Amino acid sequence: GDSVTQMEGPVTLSEEAFLTINCxxxxxxxxxxxxxxQYPGEGLQLxxxxxxxxxxxxxxxxxxxxxxETTSFHLEKGSVQVSDSAVYFCARDSSYKLIFGSGTRLxxxx
Amino acid sequence: DAxxxxxxxxxxxTRGQHVTLRCSPISGHKSVSWYQQVLGQGPQFIFxxxxxxxxxxxxxxxxxxxxxxxxxxxxxxxxxxxxxxSALYLCASSLGAAYTDTQYFGPGTRLTVL
Numbered sequence: 001g002d003s004v005t006q007m008e009g010p011v012t013l014s015e016e017a018f019l020t021i022n023c024x025x026x027x028x029x030x031x032x033x034x035x036x037x038q039y040p041g042e043g044l045q046l047x048x049x050x051x052x053x054x055x056x057x058x059x060x061x062x063x064x065x066x067x068x069e070t071t072s073f074h075l076e077k078g079s080v081q082v083s084d085s086a087v088y089f090c091a092r093d094s095s096y097k098l099i100f101g102s103g104t105r106l107x108x109x110x
Numbered sequence: 111d112a113x114x115x116x117x118x119x120x121x122x123x124t125r126g127q128h129v130t131l132r133c134s135p136i137s138g139h140k141s142v143s144w145y146q147q148v149l150g151q152g153p154q155f156i157f158x159x160x161x162x163x164x165x166x167x168x169x170x171x172x173x174x175x176x177x178x179x180x181x182x183x184x185x186x187x188x189x190x191x192x193x194x195x196s197a198l199y200l201c202a203s204s205l206g207a208a209y210t211d212t213q214y215f216g217p218g219t220r221l222t223v224l
Contacts, residue, residue, distance in 0.1 A: 004152075036215070043114075043200055044153070044215040089152050096166040096207060097143065100152030 006101035023090035114216035135203030
């Protein structure tokens with residue numbers, strides 16, 4: 001069945017470092033792809049999305065490009081801040097539901 | 111505009127009890143979905159409701175049920191609670207039931223089963 005695989009964490013970075021969180025998805029159909037962020041004790045917030053191949057989603061300095069040829073949707077940010085510390089979930093849609101990866105915890109140290 | 115709201119925020123139950131969780135979607139949204147997030151894992155789909163009808167169901171036992179009301183709010187019911195039902199239960203709303211409709215999540219209800 002459909003699935004999403006993302007890199008395990010935690011990812012620990014110093015402030016202003018470059019961030020990459022890898023995500024790959026099963027290629028069945030033509031899914032939309034998403035990154036959600038979960039801050040401690042909170043629900044999920046939509047960070048960005050892309051609906052077709054080569055689309056680039058962006059928000060708050062985060063970017064991800066829908067790569068059909070590699071079935072990937074890696075999350076990047078050029079300069080992370082302490083406030084970016086959270087758990088990041090990659091997801092794809094599958095009919096009426098979202099399928100999530102297991103999440104990657106990001107810790108940013110001052 | 112208010113986002114998705116859920117109640118209660120936290121809940122503690124014992125094994126064998128029943129629980130009802132509530133969700134109010136974003137104004138204008140007609141679809142509600144429920145997800146279970148066990149600690150350390152990604153959310154798992156439980157149900158989707160659209161216009162008061164069940165449109166999809168995940169791989170959960172019949173102890174889990176839900177319904178949607180005319181005002182598009184929704185309830186998730188879990189009977190005969192097990193320790194393994196302890197999780198964060200997330201509600202998401204979207205404009206419609208199309209796969210292209212973005213889902214917006216509420217803060218969740220944290221259920222602890224003792």
